[in-house]
Amino acid sequence: MRLLVLGTGVMAKNQLAHFMNIDGVTVVGAVDTDSDRLAAFADKFNIEKRFLTLDEAIAWGEFDAATNITPDRIHHPTTMALIAAGKHVLCEKPLAENYPKALEMTEAAETAGVINMVNLTYRNVAPLQRAREMVLSGELGTIKHVEASYLQSWLVSRAWGDWRTESTWLWRLSTGHGSNGVLGDVGIHILDFAAYGAATDIDHVFARLKTFNKAPGGQIGEYMLDANDSFTMSVDFANGALGVIHASRWATGHLNELKLRIYGEKGSLEVIHRPSGSELHGCLGDDVETASWKPVDVPPVPTNYQRFAEAVATGVQLDPNFRHAANLQKVLDLAMVTERERRELKV
Numbered sequence: 001m002r003l004l005v006l007g008t009g010v011m012a013k014n015q016l017a018h019f020m021n022i023d024g025v026t027v028v029g030a031v032d033t034d035s036d037r038l039a040a041f042a043d044k045f046n047i048e049k050r051f052l053t054l055d056e057a058i059a060w061g062e063f064d065a066a067t068n069i070t071p072d073r074i075h076h077p078t079t080m081a082l083i084a085a086g087k088h089v090l091c092e093k094p095l096a097e098n099y100p101k102a103l104e105m106t107e108a109a110e111t112a113g114v115i116n117m118v119n120l121t122y123r124n125v126a127p128l129q130r131a132r133e134m135v136l137s138g139e140l141g142t143i144k145h146v147e148a149s150y151l152q153s154w155l156v157s158r159a160w161g162d163w164r165t166e167s168t169w170l171w172r173l174s175t176g177h178g179s180n181g182v183l184g185d186v187g188i189h190i191l192d193f194a195a196y197g198a199a200t201d202i203d204h205v206f207a208r209l210k211t212f213n214k215a216p217g218g219q220i221g222e223y224m225l226d227a228n229d230s231f232t233m234s235v236d237f238a239n240g241a242l243g244v245i246h247a248s249r250w251a252t253g254h255l256n257e258l259k260l261r262i263y264g265e266k267g268s269l270e271v272i273h274r275p276s277g278s279e280l281h282g283c284l285g286d287d288v289e290t291a292s293w294k295p296v297d298v299p300p301v302p303t304n305y306q307r308f309a310e311a312v313a314t315g316v317q318l319d320p321n322f323r324h325a326a327n328l329q330k331v332l333d334l335a336m337v338t339e340r341e342r343r344e345l346k347v
Contacts, residue, residue, distance in 0.1 A: 141267070
């Protein structure tokens with residue numbers, strides 16, 4: 001697979017560390033509107049072809065697939081251009097700013113017959129994959145209740161940098177700069193974590209969003225700090241289970257933690273993912289009577305990057321695909337409507 005990198009920021013460096021270790025993958029070009037950033041990135045990874053616009057890269061055309069690591073607002077126009085050129089696409093999350101655009105991208109990719117995947121990075125968490133297998137095999141029986149949380153603390157600490165002075169973080173707090181807040185940023189991750197792990201879809205949603213005051217007048221420089229910082233969400237799942245999903249950037253003591261608890265009539269599972277590692281615990285069999293939890297062994301799993309390379313090589317579409325990400329975006333869009341209208345909505 002000849003791969004083009006579209007966008008050369010921090011996440012691009014993370015992706016390249018994976019892609020360059022996959023047999024059969026060659027990074028042949030990079031695109032960025034910032035010439036200095038592009039040059040530094042291409043020099044670091046020894047990428048010869050460098051383009052300041054996607055149009056230039058498409059006109060050159062000597063690539064099979066692209067990984068789209070542009071800002072959220074740019075996903076739609078750039079991905080549509082890549083699809084029109086017949087290129088396979090791995091797109092960063094969220095697929096688009098809203099469901100109509102995400103659906104347009106999905107239908108275009110499916111019509112063109114190109115491989116389309118979204119980099120929902122927590123699919124790489126092996127305990128999540130194992131939990132889904134156990135649910136599907138019936139080890140937990142009928143699923144009754146699901147809890148999921150995504151907790152970050154970068155608004156109360158400087159572990160990742162100072163959000164008060166750095167544009168890298170300030171834009172994430174401002175709707176005027178393209179942010180839909182914590183719901184738009186990590187909401188798709190925790191919705192996928194919950195629905196994928198519990199092996200079901202979300203079909204009803206009711207959400208509450210909260211924006212806390214963070215500066216005098218709610219503004220720092222050009223940034224109006226009006227994007228949501230926390231959300232809570234009550235959902236019904238298609239398998240009949242009830243769910244509670246929440247996320248916050250004010251979770252003191254949690255740098256970046258995802259947690260999923262799946263409760264079934266025969267047993268329960270807990271998945272925890274932190275920067276330090278991932279764990280899976282189960283309360284199963286005789287342990288149900290004593291409420292005892294034990295670690296569950298988990299084999300390694302292929303990453304999204306390996307699966308994308310495999311899909312391009314074989315021509316067989318793999319998950320998570322555009323349609324799945326579009327469906328999650330629909331839930332996120334409806335969550336914002338439920339906040340405004342204070343009512344539950346069917347997905």
